[in-house]
Amino acid sequence: MSVPRKVFFTRGVGIHKDRLASFEAALRAAGIEMFNLVYVSSIFPPKCIEVTRLEGLRNLSPGEIVYAVMARADTNEPNRLVSAAVGLALPKEQDHYGYLSEHHTYGETETQSGEYAEDLAATMLATTLGIEFDPDTAWQEREQIYKASGKIIETSHICQSAKGDVSGKWTTVIAAAVFIME
Template sequence: MVVPQKVFFTKGVGVHKDKLASFELALREAGIEKYNLVYVSSIFPPNATTVSREEGLKELNAGEIVYCVMARNETKEANRLSSAAIGLALPRDANEYGYLSEHHAYGETALVSGEYAEDLAATMLATTLGIEFDPDKAWQEREQIYKASGKIIETTHICQSAEGDAEGRWVTVIAAAVFVL
């Protein structure tokens, strides 16, 4: 059974005339360009810990197959704002699983996209834990309900946003939760 023990978060932006090259540059800025990335769905493993990007990267080797949850967005339109975010929600009980969510959008600031991704992860976790809430309430109100329940200990996010290049080059933004086995 393959269950990651550690997770780190990273983000990056790349700009290039070629779409694929701009993605590669975003991966480089995020520090994850030398791995064979496999995208997985959004479960934060029970008993896993979050570590810094630097600590996580020390445990990985070039060419290694590395699992991640990734949000990605790109644009070639001048001044078009794009964003990519990963949200995290962890239960108080470390033996339970948490949730990661990915969100990518146009026209949203990093804060708006990041909070949206955080809200998604927290809402998914809240529904599995049986926390009652009004889905029509604002995120900040629901966040307080989730945390006051005593069942959710932490929510957070990471987001990368960037404006489209004035010269028409591709701009790619990524955010990722990277698993370390």
């Protein structure tokens, strides 16, 4: 059974005249360009522990197939704001899975995009745990309800935003949760 035991979070921005090269530059800035990345969905495995980016990278080898939850956005419009975020919500019960969410958008600040991704992850987890809430209330209010339930102990996010290059080169932003299989 292949269940990740560790995860690290990373982000990056890349700028280049070619769209693909801009993405490569963002991967390089995030430190994950040397892996064969396989995108996976939103489940944070039970008992998976977060490690630093540096520690995580020490556990991986160039060319390795690596699973990641990744958000990506790009633009070649000068000064257009792009943002990519991954949100995390962890349950109190360590044997229960948590959630990761990807959010990629235009025109949102890093704070707005990051909080939205965090909200998405927490809301998905809350629904699986049976926490009652009004989905129309503001994130900050729901965050308090989720944590007061005693069922969700942590929510967080990682986000990268950037304004499109003024000369019209491609600007790519990424945020990722990178799994280590050990």
